[in-house]
Amino acid sequence: MAFSLTVNGNRHTVDVDSDTPLLWVIRDELGLKGTKFGCGAGLCGACTVHVNGQPARSCSTAIELVDGAEITTIEGLSEGGNLHPLQQAWISEGVPQCGYCQSGQIMTAAHLLANNPSPSRDDIVAAMTGNLCRCGTYARIVAAVESVAGSVGHYQPGQEGA
Amino acid sequence: MTMNRRDFMKVSTGASGSLVLALSLPGCASVQTGFEPETGEWTPDVWLELNKQDEITFTLARVEMGQGTYTGLTTLIAEELDVDPARIQVKFAPVAPEYRNPFIGLQLTGGSTSVASSWQPLREAGASARLMLVMAAARVWGVDANNCRTDNGRVLHPNGVDSLRYGQLVELADKEVIRGDVPLKPRSEWKYIGKQAGKLDARAKATGTAVYGIDVELPGMVYAVMTRSPRYGGRAQSFNRDEILAMAGVQAAFITERGVAVVAGSYWKARKAQQAVRVEWDFSEALDTTVDEVFEGYRKAASEDPGEQERSEGGVDEAISKAGRVVEAEYEQPYLAHAPMEPMNATAWYHDGGMEIWAPTQAPDLGRIAACRNSDLSPDDVTVHTTFLGGGFGRRLTQDYIEEAAAVAYELKVPVKLIWSREEDMRHGFWRPAMLHRMTASLDGADLTGWDHQIVGPQVLDWYVRNAAPAQYPWAPKFLYNTLGKVGLMVEGLATPKDVSAIEGAIGYPYQVPNVSVRHTHTDPGVPITWWRSVGYSHNGFAVETFMDELAHEAGQDPLEFRRKLLAREPRHARVLERAAELAQWGTSLPEGRARGIALFQSFGTYVAQVVEAGIENGEIRVYKVTASVDCGQVVNPRIVEDQISGGILFGLTAALFGEITFNKGEVQQSNFHDYRLLQMHQVPEVVVDIVDSDEAPTGVGEPGVPPVIPALGNALFALTGKRQRRLPLAA
Ligand code: FES
Numbered sequence: 001m002a003f004s005l006t007v008n009g010n011r012h013t014v015d016v017d018s019d020t021p022l023l024w025v026i027r028d029e030l031g032l033k034g035t036k037f038g039c040g041a042g043l044c045g046a047c048t049v050h051v052n053g054q055p056a057r058s059c060s061t062a063i064e065l066v067d068g069a070e071i072t073t074i075e076g077l078s079e080g081g082n083l084h085p086l087q088q089a090w091i092s093e094g095v096p097q098c099g100y101c102q103s104g105q106i107m108t109a110a111h112l113l114a115n116n117p118s119p120s121r122d123d124i125v126a127a128m129t130g131n132l133c134r135c136g137t138y139a140r141i142v143a144a145v146e147s148v149a150g151s152v153g154h155y156q157p158g159q160e161g162a
Numbered sequence: 163m164t165m166n167r168r169d170f171m172k173v174s175t176g177a178s179g180s181l182v183l184a185l186s187l188p189g190c191a192s193v194q195t196g197f198e199p200e201t202g203e204w205t206p207d208v209w210l211e212l213n214k215q216d217e218i219t220f221t222l223a224r225v226e227m228g229q230g231t232y233t234g235l236t237t238l239i240a241e242e243l244d245v246d247p248a249r250i251q252v253k254f255a256p257v258a259p260e261y262r263n264p265f266i267g268l269q270l271t272g273g274s275t276s277v278a279s280s281w282q283p284l285r286e287a288g289a290s291a292r293l294m295l296v297m298a299a300a301r302v303w304g305v306d307a308n309n310c311r312t313d314n315g316r317v318l319h320p321n322g323v324d325s326l327r328y329g330q331l332v333e334l335a336d337k338e339v340i341r342g343d344v345p346l347k348p349r350s351e352w353k354y355i356g357k358q359a360g361k362l363d364a365r366a367k368a369t370g371t372a373v374y375g376i377d378v379e380l381p382g383m384v385y386a387v388m389t390r391s392p393r394y395g396g397r398a399q400s401f402n403r404d405e406i407l408a409m410a411g412v413q414a415a416f417i418t419e420r421g422v423a424v425v426a427g428s429y430w431k432a433r434k435a436q437q438a439v440r441v442e443w444d445f446s447e448a449l450d451t452t453v454d455e456v457f458e459g460y461r462k463a464a465s466e467d468p469g470e471q472e473r474s475e476g477g478v479d480e481a482i483s484k485a486g487r488v489v490e491a492e493y494e495q496p497y498l499a500h501a502p503m504e505p506m507n508a509t510a511w512y513h514d515g516g517m518e519i520w521a522p523t524q525a526p527d528l529g530r531i532a533a534c535r536n537s538d539l540s541p542d543d544v545t546v547h548t549t550f551l552g553g554g555f556g557r558r559l560t561q562d563y564i565e566e567a568a569a570v571a572y573e574l575k576v577p578v579k580l581i582w583s584r585e586e587d588m589r590h591g592f593w594r595p596a597m598l599h600r601m602t603a604s605l606d607g608a609d610l611t612g613w614d615h616q617i618v619g620p621q622v623l624d625w626y627v628r629n630a631a632p633a634q635y636p637w638a639p640k641f642l643y644n645t646l647g648k649v650g651l652m653v654e655g656l657a658t659p660k661d662v663s664a665i666e667g668a669i670g671y672p673y674q675v676p677n678v679s680v681r682h683t684h685t686d687p688g689v690p691i692t693w694w695r696s697v698g699y700s701h702n703g704f705a706v707e708t709f710m711d712e713l714a715h716e717a718g719q720d721p722l723e724f725r726r727k728l729l730a731r732e733p734r735h736a737r738v739l740e741r742a743a744e745l746a747q748w749g750t751s752l753p754e755g756r757a758r759g760i761a762l763f764q765s766f767g768t769y770v771a772q773v774v775e776a777g778i779e780n781g782e783i784r785v786y787k788v789t790a791s792v793d794c795g796q797v798v799n800p801r802i803v804e805d806q807i808s809g810g811i812l813f814g815l816t817a818a819l820f821g822e823i824t825f826n827k828g829e830v831q832q833s834n835f836h837d838y839r840l841l842q843m844h845q846v847p848e849v850v851v852d853i854v855d856s857d858e859a860p861t862g863v864g865e866p867g868v869p870p871v872i873p874a875l876g877n878a879l880f881a882l883t884g885k886r887q888r889r890l891p892l893a894a
């Protein structure tokens with residue numbers, strides 16, 4: 001079946017089974033490999049993307065439910081070559097270890113900041129706690145988010161109405 | 163080509179005049195190095211290339227799985243070459259015999275050896291290249307090389323005005339011959355080693371551009387999934403092949419050694435078709451174990467077989483029989499999964515008579531063997547490209563996922579990506595073994611006079627040697643592989659190193675006690691096992707340091723004081739213990755409902771003491787703070803040490819609080835992160851990592867954070883509740 005979606009500002013039409021998870025459409029049909037597969041069951045957050053401005057577990061979101069939606073992936077955060085302030089913070093804080101969970105972590109944090117530019121530590125933990133990191137980078141994630149909290153008011157993720 | 167710097171480095175001219183240094187990392191005495199003195203044969207381990215465009219490439223024989231190898235090793239070269247580490251491009255080495263890890267003798271990354279084994283030679287390589295460039299510049303200028311300095315990729319003329327870029331000098335530099343030792347920078351002049359340098363791969367990982375195994379994409383690639391026996395060792399006999407082949411999008415379906423493969427044009431189509439697969443299994447050799455039987459078996463073995471004596475001092479039996487007081491305890495630890503965030507996967511392509519593999523593997527050498535196991539190929543026909551690893555923790559030392567992808571690719575002759583689901587990852591693992599420990603000690607007043615530690619359970623090498631042996635004997639014909647595995651076991655200590663995986667950490671018992679006995683009762687229930695972050699230290703740490711706490715309590719002493727007085731001859735142990743206690747304000751009062759526990763454990767040459775502050779809230783264990791003091795010798799990158807130690811602490815806490823894989827009639831009962839839980843952000847304690855300033859050679863940091871945190875938490879809970887927990891995971 002054909003579905004259309006806008007990913008990082010680009011319109012695409014894909015022909016896949018209607019129950020195909022958005023994750024595999026993004027990764028394998030559109031070739032955007034930054035969004036990761038961790039559990040396939042909504043339990044880890046590695047596959048987090050924004051759907052119409054809301055964070056979603058793309059592994060558990062069937063394509064038929066997002067037909068026509070606006071999607072932002074990790075690749076879309078830094079469009080135009082400018083890193084998102086969170087990505088910059090991730091680099092200066094040296095957050096990633098193996099790095100596999102980090103796209104999902106950043107997408108969750110980006111949504112938090114888009115809605116609450118100055119979150120408290122509790123706000124950060126509450127928003128992020130569903131994103132697992134087996135390497136245990138949590139403290140650096142909090143530090144990175146805190147380092148940009150309050151300074152990202154200018155940021156609007158591409159095409160999102162967050 | 164000039165032979166240079168004793169026998170472990172070669173200088174040559176690369177493509178378009180670049181300067182290439184190839185070096186072989188020297189190993190410890192018992193393990194082979196790149197240089198064979200008898201034959202004069204020589205194979206390098208690492209390549210450093212500088213070209214005329216000032217591009218510097220470092221080809222790395224270790225894989226990056228998050229433990230900071232990429233940054234750490236590059237920093238060593240950069241320091242002596244005198245360039246910013248960020249300017250060096252790192253490439254992962256494809257597998258070839260020349261990429262062997264000197265401490266282990268195979269190309270694999272594990273055992274926290276990367277920085278330790280590369281410390282000296284990489285600095286010497288950087289220094290040699292720099293010296294050759296300086297000598298070349300001095301020759302151009304007609305000045306004394308001793309008066310030239312370097313700065314971030316340039317050689318500076320003594321006149322303070324002129325300078326030459328390294329790139330301008332590479333073509334001249336390879337003619338320079340260094341005589342004698344290359345001087346290394348004194349510590350006081352380090353610019354990059356030991357400084358809070360960033361991580362070189364952080365940008366790729368923060369922008370989603372780092373390529374992991376699962377991200378590999380090849381033209382015409384198809385997707386495979388494998389249905390494996392629900393019980394380890396079961397074999398597929400038949401399945402509803404016609405029905406599966408008739409399903410939409412399915413391109414192939416067949417039985418392999420590992421189970422039933424289903425291949426489709428997309429991952430999702432393959433997965434959906436898999437749900438309809440019905441297999442007749444031959445369970446005649448399959449695992450039939452239930453977890454309680456494992457421990458029953460261990461108890462029986464412990465009583466019948468006193469075990470191999472692994473350490474013995476004084477006379478423990480006599481000390482115990484004469485003792486004023488004898489204390490006994492038995493500890494149990496469950497099977498544990500690695501659960502790295504990136505599920506197992508591999509991509510394979512059989513073409514032109516050879517097999518190419520792309521995989522996130524910790525042991526590409528073994529990947530080659532796995533890739534040819536089910537075909538007429540030999541390891542020489544296999545090339546393994548390693549990618550970034552989404553976590554390893556030991557799981558990716560076992561190459562079953564490469565074997566599977568290769569088996570499918572061999573049939574299909576098109577590129578195949580095989581991906582495991584998380585459920586498959588959880589159920590078809592190789593586990594940290596379940597273990598039983600029987601401890602007996604004698605106390606004379608408050609003095610510990612005897613220590614008897616009986617370790618009961620399997621050892622990892624038994625499961626590993628079958629896979630590893632052929633890589634250690636690359637000349638052996640393939641039909642000998644299974645035999646080699648068995649021979650490797652029989653002549654343990656000769657063909658393979660002695661397997662200390664069950665006893666490590668126990669035989670190194672550091673406390674000064676006159677009568678010590680450590681025994682291993684070797685019994686293997688047939689559950690597949692492998693190395694797991696910190697291996698034997700992970701279970702011995704819990705047994706030894708919990709028992710020490712029990713003994714302190716029995717002796718009526720403070721647990722810190724009790725340990726301290728037994729460490730007079732172990733200054734490095736004593737120092738981290740003191741520092742952790744002081745930083746954590748050991749002995750001061752805490753808010754109601756909280757208590758502290760302490761533990762000390764050395765692993766992989768690194769000394770770690772930890773104090774855990776914990777309580778119980780709403781029926782759940784809460785860990786508030788972990789203070790760790792670490793002595794890992796010289797520090798290459800403090801940030802990475804901090805990350806690895808605190809990452810190890812969270813890994814250990816996850817095991818202590820939640821970790822347990824159980825079997826029912828041979829089937830694993832856990833399936834995903836809801837029933838094999840990982841620590842989440844809201845459960846994370848404050849972690850303080852204190853690094854001891856040291857001049858000793860650097861030691862590993864990837865694993866040593868794990869062992870002490872488990873007993874330290876248990877000891878804190880005992881201090882809180884007065885109830886001793888002797889099995890893991892801990893209960894509230
Ligand atoms: S992969 Fe989607 S939540 Fe884990």
Ligand code: FES
Pocket residue numbers: 096097098099100101102132133134135136137228503552553
């Ligand atoms: S950095 Fe490895 S899982 Fe988060």
